[in-house]
Amino acid sequence: MSKLPLYVVTGAKGTGKTTVIEELRKLMPEYVIFDYDNVIEFIKDDFGKFDKHQLLNIWLRVARDIAESGRKTIICGIIWPYDIERCIDFNDFKHVYYLALHCDDKTREIRLRKRKNTTKEKLLKNNDFAKWFIEIADKYNPPIPIIDTSKTDATKVAQQISEWIHGLEKNKNSL
Numbered sequence: 001m002s003k004l005p006l007y008v009v010t011g012a013k014g015t016g017k018t019t020v021i022e023e024l025r026k027l028m029p030e031y032v033i034f035d036y037d038n039v040i041e042f043i044k045d046d047f048g049k050f051d052k053h054q055l056l057n058i059w060l061r062v063a064r065d066i067a068e069s070g071r072k073t074i075i076c077g078i079i080w081p082y083d084i085e086r087c088i089d090f091n092d093f094k095h096v097y098y099l100a101l102h103c104d105d106k107t108r109e110i111r112l113r114k115r116k117n118t119t120k121e122k123l124l125k126n127n128d129f130a131k132w133f134i135e136i137a138d139k140y141n142p143p144i145p146i147i148d149t150s151k152t153d154a155t156k157v158a159q160q161i162s163e164w165i166h167g168l169e170k171n172k173n174s175l
Contacts, residue, residue, distance in 0.1 A: 003094035004067040006060075007031075007165055008084065009076040011101035012130035014108040016149040016157060017076040020101070023158035024074065028165070032066050034059065036077020053083065060089040067093065074165070081140055098140065099164055100133055101157065103150040 009017055017035075024033050036059060043050045043058075056079065063073035084096055103111075105127050112118045112126065137144035147160050 003092060004070075004072050005168070006063050006067075006093045006096045007072070007074040008079050008096060008098045009074060009101060009161060010079045010098055010133075010144075012108065012133060013078065013126050014111040015101035015103050015130070016111075016154060017078075017101055019154045020149075020157050020161065021076055023154045024076075024161060027158050027162045028074070031072050031074050031165075032063075033074045034062070034076065036075055036079060053086065056083055057087050057089070060084065060087045060092075064089045064092045074161075081144075097142075097165075097168060098144045099161060100137055100144050100146045101149050102130060102134055102146050103148060105130075107150045 009020070011017055018037070021033055021035055024031075036055070039058065040050055040055065043055060059075055059077075063075065066073050079098075081096070081098055084090060090096070108126065108130065109123055112123060134146060137146055145164060147157055149157050152160075
């Protein structure tokens with residue numbers, strides 16, 4: 001069986017990863033699309049902590065099993081390329097492609113303030129992470145494309161993600 005690629009939509013909190021999933025599923029029903037955060041509640045310990053590496057290994061195992069049936073997977077979540085490369089099943093994919101969602105600080109703050117437990121400290125930390133992610137995006141091979149979600153609705157963002165994936169798949173050398 002030939003290896004399939006894995007697609008990862010990443011970015012800081014509040015950039016629209018979870019929001020875009022429903023639209024992606026409508027546009028790309030031939031792909032299995034997951035929200036990385038959906039299983040966290042099942043692996044938390046008694047103190048609400050969980051092992052992020054364990055969670056990522058679980059998702060890669062699920063994606064690998066799906067690939068074995070000939071389907072491709074998109075995982076949406078705060079995922080760093082370095083962390084995926086350390087996973088047990090990383091080498092079972094032909095390539096892992098990353099795309100980052102990003103938005104301006106004001107938009108991200110508005111979105112995050114709607115969530116519970118958002119503090120000024122968490123907002124500042126998340127803004128720093130968002131900036132860092134943008135700074136490192138060009139350092140990966142291939143560079144991580146960035147979609148600005150500040151003023152773009154989820155349907156258009158999903159369309160851009162779909163075009164990115166289909167563009168990669170047209171280039172037979174990348175798959």
